[in-house]
Structure formats: structure tokens, C-alpha cells
Amino acid sequence: MAIDLVFVLLFVVLGRSTHHHGLSAGGMVSTTWPFAVGLGAGWMIAASRHRSGASLEDGSLIVVVMVAVGMILRVLSGQGTTLAFIFVALAFLGLMLLGWRLLFRLFSD
Numbered sequence: 001m002a003i004d005l006v007f008v009l010l011f012v013v014l015g016r017s018t019h020h021h022g023l024s025a026g027g028m029v030s031t032t033w034p035f036a037v038g039l040g041a042g043w044m045i046a047a048s049r050h051r052s053g054a055s056l057e058d059g060s061l062i063v064v065v066m067v068a069v070g071m072i073l074r075v076l077s078g079q080g081t082t083l084a085f086i087f088v089a090l091a092f093l094g095l096m097l098l099g100w101r102l103l104f105r106l107f108s109d
Contacts, residue, residue, distance in 0.1 A: 001043050001053065004062065007096035008035045011089070034077065035089075038069030059101040063094045 012031045013023060021027055042062035046053045053062065067089050071081050 001039070003100055004039055004043075004097055005036065007093065007100070008032065008039055008066075010096070011035070011092055014092075015088075030079070034073035034079070035066060035070040035093075037073055038066035041069045042066045054101060054104060056098055056101050056105070059098045060094075063090065063097050067093060 009028075009032065012028060012035070015021075016023055016027060016031060021031075039062065042065035043053060045065055046058045046061055051058045053059075067086065070089070071086055074081050
């Protein structure tokens with residue numbers, strides 16, 4: 001889960017930098033918390049299925065749950081979202097969270 005959280009933080013840093021929102025502590029927390037909660041939800045679902053979280057299947061589940069929960073929480077907290085942002089989040093986080101799992105799988109055999 002720690003590796004996944006690192007990539008969520010990278011997503012937030014890159015997004016805030018790209019859109020010139022700054023990297024203040026408050027801004028980082030505001031942008032990160034919905035995705036961190038979503039990440040926790042994804043991991044809880046994987047754990048409830050007695051999964052380790054390390055497989056590509058687990059990673060796919062975690063990404064979808066994380067982005068869905070994250071976007072819902074952003075809307076409910078007044079941060080909003082757009083369809084483009086949803087696609088960017090799915091693409092970036094999917095690539096990162098599935099990427100490390102794929103590399104782990106390739107080099108652990």
C-alpha cells in the first residue's frame with residue numbers, strides 16, 4: 001500500500017504543479033485526501049477477498065475503486081471534477097499502480 005500511496009502523492013504533486021496550484025501543505029492535503037481514502041477502500045476490498053494486493057488483478061481493482069471513491073469525495077467536498085480529469089486519473093494511476101506490480105511480477109519469478 002505504501003508504494004501505491006507514493007504514486008498517489010506523485011499524481012497530486014504533478015497535477016498541482018501543472019495547473020499552477022502550488023504545493024502548500026493545505027493544498028496537498030486537500031487534493032490528496034479523497035484519493036487516499038479511495039486507496040484505503042480499494043485495499044480493504046482486496047483484503048476482504050483475502051488478496052495480497054500485489055497482483056495485476058488486485059491492482060486493477062484498487063485503481064478503479066480508488067478513482068471512483070476519490071472522484072465521488074471530490075464532488076461531495078465541493079472540489080468538483082471533469083470527465084477529462086477522471087480519464088487522466090485512471091490513466092496515470094492505472095499506469096503507475098499496475099506498472100510497479102508488473103515489474104514486481106517480472107522480476108520476482
